[in-house]
Amino acid sequence: MKKMQHHILQRLSVIVLAVVLAITNTLPANAQFFTQEREGLDLPENEILFYDPKADALECAGLGQDNGGVTLIGSDNLEKAWNFFIGKDLSPNQTAGILGNLIWESGSEALDPNSNQQGGGPGRGIAQWTVNERWADLVKWAAPRNPRDLAVQLEYIWYEMNNVAPYNKTAERIKATATVEEAVLLFEREFERAGKPVLGKRLHYANLALARYGGTTPGATPAPDSLRDASGCPTDGGSIAVVDGKAFPLQTTKSAITGNKPYPWCHTSQSNCHHDYNAADIMISTGTLVVAAAPGKVVKINEGRAAHVVILGDDRNVYYYTHMGRGTIKVADNQAVTTGTPLGNIGTKDDAQGTPPHLHFDILPPPYAMRMGCSGASCTRYPFQNVQPLLTTLFQALPE
Structure with missing residues (x-):
C-alpha cells in the first residue's frame, strides 16, 4: 500500500512539474515575475515586484520568519528606554518625566518588563497595565510578539500615547511641557492615572534619569553590529534625515x-x-x-x-x-x-x-x-x- 501511494505521488509530481514548465515557457524571455493587474482599494500581497535575475544575492543569512520590531540602543533597560523616547523627538526633560513614572510603576531602575504588581495585584509590565484591561489589549496588539519584551512595551506605550483613548493626547500634551516637574505630572495624570500618585517619588526617579542621561544625544547613535532585530538579522543603525x-x-x-x-x-x-x-x-x-x-x-x-x-x-x-x-x-x-x-x-x-x-x-x-x-x-x-x-x-x- 505504501509503495503504491509513493508511486502515485511521484507521478503527480511529474505532472505538476510539466504544467509549471509549460506555463513558464509562455512568458516573455525577460520576465522573471508575472502578476495579474488588480485595481481598487485592496492591494494584492505581491503587487510590487522588483526585476532581478540574481534575486537571492543579498538575502540575510540564516533569516527566519519572525516579525521584527525596533532595535533598542543602550547598555541597560533604562538607557534603552531613554534612547527610545528621545528618538520620538521628546526633550530630555520630557523623557525623564516619562521614565520617572515608569521606574516608580515597575518597582526599580531595572525597568523590568517581566515585573508584576507586588502583593499579587493586577499590574503588569513597566507601566503596570491592569491585567484584564490594558494589559490584555497590549497582548492582543503585540501578537505574535512577546508582550514581555521591553521593545514591545515601549512601542505600546507610544502607541497608547497617540492612538488609544483616553490616553491618546498624552504625546501631544507632554511635548508642550517645559520642566521635568511638568512632564512627571502630565504623564501621571494623562497616562498612568494612579490611585495614589506619590508624585515625589516619580519626580525623584525622573531627576535620576535626567542626571544620568541628560547630557547625551543617543537618538543619533548607530546601533552596534551585535544588535539584531527579532528576525535575527542586523539592522543598519543610522539616523533619520x-x-x-x-x-x-x-x-x-x-x-x-x-x-x-x-x-x-x-x-x-x-x-x-x-x-x-x-x-x-x-x-x-x-x-x-x-x-x-x-x-x-x-x-x-x-x-x-x-x-x-x-x-x-x-x-x-x-x-x-x-x-x-x-x-x-x-x-x-x-x-x-x-x-x-x-x-x-x-x-x-x-x-x-x-x-x-x-x-x-x-x-x-x-x-x-x-x-x-x-x-x-x-x-x-x-x-x-x-x-x-x-x-x-x-x-x-x-x-x-
Whole structure:
C-alpha cells in the first residue's frame, strides 16, 4: 500500500512539474515575475515586484520568519528606554518625566518588563497595565510578539500615547511641557492615572534619569553590529534625515545603501531608474526601520506578507511603502503621522517576493486619495511622481 501511494505521488509530481514548465515557457524571455493587474482599494500581497535575475544575492543569512520590531540602543533597560523616547523627538526633560513614572510603576531602575504588581495585584509590565484591561489589549496588539519584551512595551506605550483613548493626547500634551516637574505630572495624570500618585517619588526617579542621561544625544547613535532585530538579522543603525519637512523613508546610513552590491539603489540619479514607472526600490537590510517621509494620515495597512502602509499626506499626495516584514507595522488605520514616524521594518526575501530585501516607495499626486493595486507596466497609466530628486536630496543628509 505504501509503495503504491509513493508511486502515485511521484507521478503527480511529474505532472505538476510539466504544467509549471509549460506555463513558464509562455512568458516573455525577460520576465522573471508575472502578476495579474488588480485595481481598487485592496492591494494584492505581491503587487510590487522588483526585476532581478540574481534575486537571492543579498538575502540575510540564516533569516527566519519572525516579525521584527525596533532595535533598542543602550547598555541597560533604562538607557534603552531613554534612547527610545528621545528618538520620538521628546526633550530630555520630557523623557525623564516619562521614565520617572515608569521606574516608580515597575518597582526599580531595572525597568523590568517581566515585573508584576507586588502583593499579587493586577499590574503588569513597566507601566503596570491592569491585567484584564490594558494589559490584555497590549497582548492582543503585540501578537505574535512577546508582550514581555521591553521593545514591545515601549512601542505600546507610544502607541497608547497617540492612538488609544483616553490616553491618546498624552504625546501631544507632554511635548508642550517645559520642566521635568511638568512632564512627571502630565504623564501621571494623562497616562498612568494612579490611585495614589506619590508624585515625589516619580519626580525623584525622573531627576535620576535626567542626571544620568541628560547630557547625551543617543537618538543619533548607530546601533552596534551585535544588535539584531527579532528576525535575527542586523539592522543598519543610522539616523533619520530630514530636509525641509521631508524625511528619507529609512533610518539608515549612506554606506548601508551604497554597500548593497551588486544591486544598490541609484542614489546619484535624478531621473527614474525603477522598472516601468516612477518609483524607487531601495535595497537595504532586513530589520531596517521604515519611517514616514511626510506628515499625513494612514489610509490603509497590510500586516501580512509584503506588509505595506498607505498614507494620504497633508500635501494631498499618496505615499506608499511596501515590502515590510509581516507583523512589524507600527501604525494603525486612520492614525495621524508626522515626518519620521516609524511605520515598520524591512522584511525578508519572502516579503519582497523572492528579491533582495528592500523598500518600494512611490508617490501618487492628487486627485488620487488611495494607492491603486497596479504593478509593473500596468502602473504606467497613472501619474506617479519621479521620486528621485526628493530621495537623492534626502540621501545626502544621511550620516556616512
